[in-house]
Amino acid sequence: MLFALVPPGWTALVFLLPPFPGLFGRQAVLPGLVCALWAGVAAGLLAFHPVLSGPLALAGMALVLVLVRGQLSASLVHGSLPPGSLSFAKGVRALGRRDFYQREFRRYGPIFRSSQFGAPVICVSGLARICQLLRSNADQLGPSPLSFSKSIQGNFIRYMNNDTHSFYGGLFRRAMVGPSPAEVEVSLLEQAQALLVSLSGRGWFNPHASLHRFSRECLNLLLFGFTADAIGQHFAELSEHFGCSSLGSVVRGLERRQFDELTRMLDIQLARLKLDPGTGQPILLRLSQVNSSMPDRVCLENLVFMHKIASDDVASLLLWLLYNWGVQTEISEQIRVMEATQQEQALDAFMAETLRLAQSEYLYRRVQQEFNFEGFTFPRGWIVRCCVWESHRSAEELSSPSEFRLRLDPDSYDRGHYAPFGMDRHACNGVDLSNSIARAFLKALAGGISLELKHSEPFQRRMRHWSHWAPNRAMTALLTLSS
Ligand code: HEM
Structure with missing residues (x-):
């Protein structure tokens, strides 16, 4: 009886208690309602058809096993586990608190255990410690892949095994590292100026969609050399649709067809670039210059996903830059009146400070073979979350590390x-x-635009431990051409 009712009822509360519905909307309400419905049906059936209590209790027990899988896994470990809690509820509710990991580090020290939807996780803080952990246990730590990677021939580069990564990782690095040609930098600046001028005529507007589009358009150019011609337009439209697909599932159906079409278009674009390379040096072309038998299918499929993921990463960075520019008014005003060379350095520092305090969050790995680190056992199968954002905020080398400052000292x-x-x-x-x-x-932004923001807080994220925090989706901006 208890098993039939309590687990689904309790899980419903985990998802439905405030602030989850407000923070995560449908993502929290749907699983919450499903569990509430399950509990309601169980109560009804138990009242009117108690004979069904057996199967219902079994279903409830299965749910309990999912909820306590972290604790079960911990009970099988012989060594000394890091301190912390593997509670399912605490791990899920952590999604709503940006300072969750900071508070737990203060409570338990620099290594503690936690749970992500029941899966056991070890969280680590301090960049020197993280670096040591990754280096000294490189063979025991593997990737913690998201499901989309199964859709890509040879896997997504982040999740490749070491042998495959040795080849493709090196190839991509050689093709991608280095400054963009000066013409490309000029073109990006012109596009950014055109964007801000067009937005300045719109009164109060929500910047999310415009900055996502700008990010995608810049990457279309830098990665593939696409311009606004017919094929470039087609790629832009299709990649915008494909951008909505989830990274948490294998690509199927319509999304699979979009993925194949995008890959095919990269093949066509490569042939065009080989005929007329231009001066832009897009990554697609550079891959073939680094190795004449490349890019193969593995590279092309990786590039489609790289474009999709990086478009979101860069768009989030742009949103944070906009937010900080609007909120750190003393600093932005100080930068606006600097002379050109000094201003460039200050803008780079502003960008680095934004990355340090807003955009960077974590590195995930999975333990492939049990090992010991700093006196704690890291059991096989457990996830490791290297907490970069929290490490930035507690860096002893910086004064007031959690404050946004214009730090011009390199x-x-x-x-x-x-x-x-x-x-x-x-x-x-x-x-x-x-x-x-x-x-x-x-x-x-620094070249004669003034900015006001509304509704930018509270910050929000998707209901996943790997999703990034961002300014509120309701944030609106008012851009005015000032001089
Ligand atoms: C705000 C911008 C970005 C941030 C904060 C960011 C952050 C990161 C981080 C933290 C990793 C390491 C992941 C790990 O070790 O598990 C990573 C890997 C990677 N990023 Fe970015 N990224 C950004 C933009 C981009 C862009 C624009 C591209 C390319 C178009 C890109 C391509 C990659 C690739 C290919 C890897 C995997 C490299 C490998 O496994 O060899 N990222 N990124």
Whole structure:
């Protein structure tokens, strides 16, 4: 009787108690209602057809097993586990608190255990410690892949095994690292200026869609050399639709057809670029210059997903830049009146500070073979969350590390305490591309636009532990051409 009713009723509360419905909308309400309905049906059936209580109790027990799988896994471990709680409810409710990990580090120390939808996780803070953990246990730690990767031939680059990654990781890095050609930088700046001028005529507007589009358009150019011609337009439209597909599931049906079509279009674009390379040096072409038998199907499919994921990453960065520019008014005003060279350095520092405090969050790995680190056992199958955002905010090398400041001393962003783009063999390939786009956007903002913001808080995220926090989806902006 208890098993039939209590587990679904309790799970419903985990998803439906405030602030979850307000923060996550449908993502919280749907599972909450399903569990509430389950509990309601169970109560009705138990009242009127008690004979059904057996199967209902079995279903409830299955749910309990899912809820306590972290604790079950912990009970099988012989060594000393990090302190912390594997409670399903606490792990899910953590999604609604941006300071959850900081508070737990304060309570338990730099390594603690937690749960993500029941799966056991070990959280680690401190960049030096994280670096040591990843280095000294490189063979025991593997990727923690999201399901979309199964749709890609050879896997997504982040989740490739070491042998495959040695080839493709090196190939992509050689093709992607390095500044963009000067013409491309100019073109990005012009696009950013045109965007802001057009938005300045719109009164109060929600910037999310415009910044997502701008991010995608910049990456269309930098990655593939697409312009606004017919094929470029077609790619832009299709990739916008494909951008809505979930990373948490395998690509199927219509999305699979879109994915195949996008891959086919990259093949066509490569042939066009080979005939007329131009001066832009898009990554698609650079891959073939680094290795003449590339890009193969693995590269092309990876590029489609890289474009999709990076469009979101860069769009989030642009939203945070806009937010900080609007909120840190003293700093933005100070930068606006600087002379050109000094202003460029200050804009780079503004961007780095935004990455440090807003955009960077974590690195995930999965334990493939049990090992010990700093006196704690890391059991096989457990997830490791390296908490980069929290490490940035507690860096002892910086004064007031959790405050947004204009830090012009280059040591402020030393790799020892600054890693928004990751740190081991899987560190980000797109740093230069991301910087080019963000720099162009900031330069355009600093060049005679005044900005006001409304409804930018509370910050929001999707209801997943790997999703990034962002300014509120209801945020609106007013841009005015000032001089
Ligand atoms: C705001 C912008 C961005 C941020 C904060 C960011 C952050 C990161 C981080 C933290 C990692 C390491 C993940 C891990 O170790 O598990 C990573 C990897 C990666 N990023 Fe980015 N990224 C950004 C933009 C981009 C862009 C624009 C591209 C390319 C178009 C890109 C391509 C990649 C790739 C390919 C990897 C995997 C590299 C490998 O496994 O060899 N990223 N990124």
